[in-house]
Amino acid sequence: MRNKIKGLYELLNNELVEYSNDIRKLPGISTQVSRDVFVMQLIDSIRRVEYVIRIRNGKIDKVRTDPSSDHFDPLKAAIYQEREGNYNESVWLTFLTIHFGKSAKSEWRLARDIYGGYTGNNIWTWERISNDPASFDAWYDSVANDIMNDGIPRRFGNHRKYESLRPDVKKSLPMVFNSYVSWVGPDHNHSRLFNSTLDSIAGDRRGAFDLLYNSMRQVVSFGRTARFDYLTMVSKLGLVDIEPGKTYMSGATGPVSGAKLLLLGNTKANVTNVLLETELGRLEEHLSIGTLGMQVLEDALCNWQKSPKKYILFRG
Numbered sequence: 001m002r003n004k005i006k007g008l009y010e011l012l013n014n015e016l017v018e019y020s021n022d023i024r025k026l027p028g029i030s031t032q033v034s035r036d037v038f039v040m041q042l043i044d045s046i047r048r049v050e051y052v053i054r055i056r057n058g059k060i061d062k063v064r065t066d067p068s069s070d071h072f073d074p075l076k077a078a079i080y081q082e083r084e085g086n087y088n089e090s091v092w093l094t095f096l097t098i099h100f101g102k103s104a105k106s107e108w109r110l111a112r113d114i115y116g117g118y119t120g121n122n123i124w125t126w127e128r129i130s131n132d133p134a135s136f137d138a139w140y141d142s143v144a145n146d147i148m149n150d151g152i153p154r155r156f157g158n159h160r161k162y163e164s165l166r167p168d169v170k171k172s173l174p175m176v177f178n179s180y181v182s183w184v185g186p187d188h189n190h191s192r193l194f195n196s197t198l199d200s201i202a203g204d205r206r207g208a209f210d211l212l213y214n215s216m217r218q219v220v221s222f223g224r225t226a227r228f229d230y231l232t233m234v235s236k237l238g239l240v241d242i243e244p245g246k247t248y249m250s251g252a253t254g255p256v257s258g259a260k261l262l263l264l265g266n267t268k269a270n271v272t273n274v275l276l277e278t279e280l281g282r283l284e285e286h287l288s289i290g291t292l293g294m295q296v297l298e299d300a301l302c303n304w305q306k307s308p309k310k311y312i313l314f315r316g
Contacts, residue, residue, distance in 0.1 A: 027265030067116025092126035101157015130188035206245030224251035249273040258301030
């Protein structure tokens with residue numbers, strides 16, 4: 001264990017012991033083994049947040065923005081576009097990053113081919129799609145069958161694995177994109193949306209996150225996880241100064257099981273999400289898990305409950 005990781009491990013382990021002894025018992029990690037595993041999941045979650053911040057501050061080659069290239073990466077493209085002053089394109093690419101996700105098998109190929117108009121030379125930029133979403137609808141209807149049957153592997157990421165490329169489903173890709181354009185607003189300006197939300201709540205970062213999270217219900221197929229992932233990502237990329245003030249347990253599965261196990265020692269415990277949120281809020285304040293602590297806690301709980309007594313590194 002490297003010194004930095006070892007130091008963080010010792011800090012978090014001590015904080016959890018202190019919290020359990022002095023503030024509230026945490027029966028799910030009453031043994032050293034279970035606590036070790038939980039601490040390691042917390043560290044993994046912290047490192048995932050730090051990874052985004054690290055690439056945000058690193059060198060990005062322009063080729064990452066080119067959907068005709070095998071090197072296309074929508075997340076890095078978002079960073080590049082923001083540096084070039086193309087704020088709306090940056091946020092749009094962030095949305096595509098979350099909607100399609102990175103597949104373990106096909107990586108960013110799906111996002112690449114949709115954004116690039118299948119050929120890589122017919123790019124659906126934010127300006128283009130927001131000003132004429134009907135054209136995207138017609139284009140997708142004309143190429144969807146080819147995209148699904150040309151033999152090239154394209155998969156949604158783990159958090160989006162139940163999405164479909166079929167154009168005739170209730171939550172089709174054109175419906176998703178149309179609803180996102182509508183959510184941003186008639187002027188198609190992400191900055192106005194984010195700033196007006198912050199202004200409406202006197203700059204309260206957590207309050208603004210909550211308002212945006214709830215308003216995103218109108219975005220088709222963006223349930224609890226997608227909204228949480230999108231808003232935390234625009235925060236990590238420095239596109240808007242917001243952060244989650246809770247773990248948003250309503251509609252969650254893995255994080256709820258993890259919270260119940262941690263706090264009550266039983267994944268099936270009969271307890272309200274409100275109580276879970278309250279207790280997790282107290283715990284987050286006590287732990288040294290960063291300014292996006294609620295995302296760290298949510299992610300760690302979800303992964304820890306899958307294997308609470310044996311550490312497994314989860315990448316998806």
